[in-house]
Amino acid sequence: MTIDAKTPDKYIEKLPKERKQALSRLRESIKSNLPSGFEECINYKMIGYVVPHSIYPNGYHVDPKLPLPFINIASQKNFVALYHSGIYADKKLHNWFVAQYPKHVDTKLDMGKSCIRFKNINKIPYDLIAELCQKITPEQWIALYEKNIRKS
Numbered sequence: 831m832t833i834d835a836k837t838p839d840k841y842i843e844k845l846p847k848e849r850k851q852a853l854s855r856l857r858e859s860i861k862s863n864l865p866s867g868f869e870e871c872i873n874y875k876m877i878g879y880v881v882p883h884s885i886y887p888n889g890y891h892v893d894p895k896l897p898l899p900f901i902n903i904a905s906q907k908n909f910v911a912l913y914h915s916g917i918y919a920d921k922k923l924h925n926w927f928v929a930q931y932p933k934h935v936d937t938k939l940d941m942g943k944s945c946i947r948f949k950n951i952n953k954i955p956y957d958l959i960a961e962l963c964q965k966i967t968p969e970q971w972i973a974l975y976e977k978n979i980r981k982s
Contacts, residue, residue, distance in 0.1 A: 845905050856903055873896070874899075
């Protein structure tokens, strides 16, 4: 499901009724808990949280004109997705999240390298996502990105 929107508010407006509340609540959990410096935008046709060029002028190595992505949320065809680059780049953070997940949700974790899929929108662990968002500052993300992802 691709949603063509210019702003996060417009993205939410275009969602099917049953997804609006879940995505709005997920968005608010992220915005309220991300350390200062990240910016919200539309990124890859999803709601994105990025390190802006004003903080990291190099941008994203795949396309330096883009700001450095960190988190994206999206309404996909069969699930709500949270893409968290820190989980991909930091094994310790990944292991923490995997260990914490069953303490918050009674369903099996459905996760790829950086994608967490919530097929049941009534089982999104908002408190856990809020805690996850607090774990990495923009400066820490830049350092992880340069160490583990960016190719010279």
